[in-house]
Amino acid sequence: MNTDQNSKVVLITGGSSGLGKSIGTYLTEKDYIVYGTSRNPSKFKEFKPFELLQLDVADKQSIQSAVETIHNKHGRLDVLINNAGAGITGPIEEIPEEEIIKNFTTNYFGAIQVTKAVLPGMREQNSGLVINVTSIAGYMGLPFRGIYSASKAALESTTEAWRMELKDFNIKMTSVAPGAFATNIAAGRFHAPVIEGSPYEEKYGMTLESINEDVDSGKDPLDLAKKIHNVIQTPNPKVHYRVGAFMQKFSVVLKRFLPGKVYEKILMNHYKL
Template sequence: MEQKVVLITGGSSGIGKSIGIFLKLKGFKVYGTTRSKAKYPDFDAFDLLELDVKKEATITAAISELIKREAKIDVLINNAGVGITGPIEETPNEEILKAFDTNFHGPIRMMKGVLPQMRIQKSGLIINITSIAGYMGLPYRGIYSASKGALELVTEAMRMEIKDFGIQMTNLAPGDFATNIASGRYHAPVHKDSPYQKPYGATLTAINNDVDSGGDPIQVAHKVFAVINSSSPKVHYKVGDFMQKFSLLLKKILPDKVYEKLLLNHYKL
């Protein structure tokens, strides 16, 4: 069987690295991306390409290099993303725009970059890594939830637009996993004179604890592998612990205010 070529954005660490290592073990030709290869001089898990999802020129250059080497792109995994927390009122507009530039516009740029090649091939699969947080407005994570929710909806639309080209597209929404996302996340400062000081400070601690105690990201890699091997991928996939996935069922069946009360109780707000 011909070796499939996989491109993973944000592949140098966290969930992206776990996916790449697992797929390489399964026989795929894996390329990850990073904004700066110089930061990873000893990285040898798989090939890295320099690419910043916020900069179209780097996307064009990296995809051209990949096609030059492999003559095809079978799977794109849009994994690169950034976290952002804070009271929306106190979150600087420029930080909101930065988060959407990476989490929403970045994947769209990547999809636009690979679709012409996949159309030539009459085949291809795009997996957009979103988040269970994208299915609900979470307090002090509203901007993150919105950026991931927007990508979910764009995927729903695009998979219908590209179906006649033999190209498939799906969403994969992880819950909390133990990664280094908190280290690169923008979080609005907890100001002592802010009306949000106490509830935001407590919620930020809870968010960090959830990530630190999260599951092994290899679970996401296993799900990605299953999706790639599916002849007809679903529109949405979720991967996380039972309660995180169960919360999505509750959101569907409970009245809005009841579900809101559950969130308030969870975050002790």
């Protein structure tokens, strides 16, 4: 690990695999001092790219402990990347309430708690950057992914509000919304089961296949890592960034200009609903 005093210190939540691992590995190669997190780092004893700290975004004590570890070692934390996230699919009517709460705890409340933990130090050093990794799915309500869309939309809106509150302290905040990337997210996603005889059985089953195909054929996570690096190097980051295939990014633009029912029809045709 680079110990150069001039290197920026970066904390990435959920850095043990997928997008977080790709981002952390790339930033390490660019001479940043990178810490990733895992709820259970002992599972990754062979993990080499950068150091993993124990952190559960649902546990305030573990968040505080990880942040203190970094401050005790380096005296500062320059960049927080709220990357920890979980997928969830299913008809909203059939997703258990506890799974909805669990998803929001990871995707939304967790990001807020980690950010709260790093802000006092950033305010003291009069600098800092928080990057919230959201999703292009957060810009629209996607069928059978409504809870995931909602959790990411909440983080997008919160980013808009919070960055204005932080301007007096020279702390920047932005969101980076990925489209479909080729990662192992499908393996960790909560899938409400396709229930035999359910009124949603056929269409949810078809949509689930389509979602998994999108992930399998997704873009290289390195593209996101490069965009994150670019954002870190930008003196005044934009409010939002989107990274993904052209049509995924263009779908956000279309939603802005098309009548609601026309856009809904496009989505329904895409998912064959």
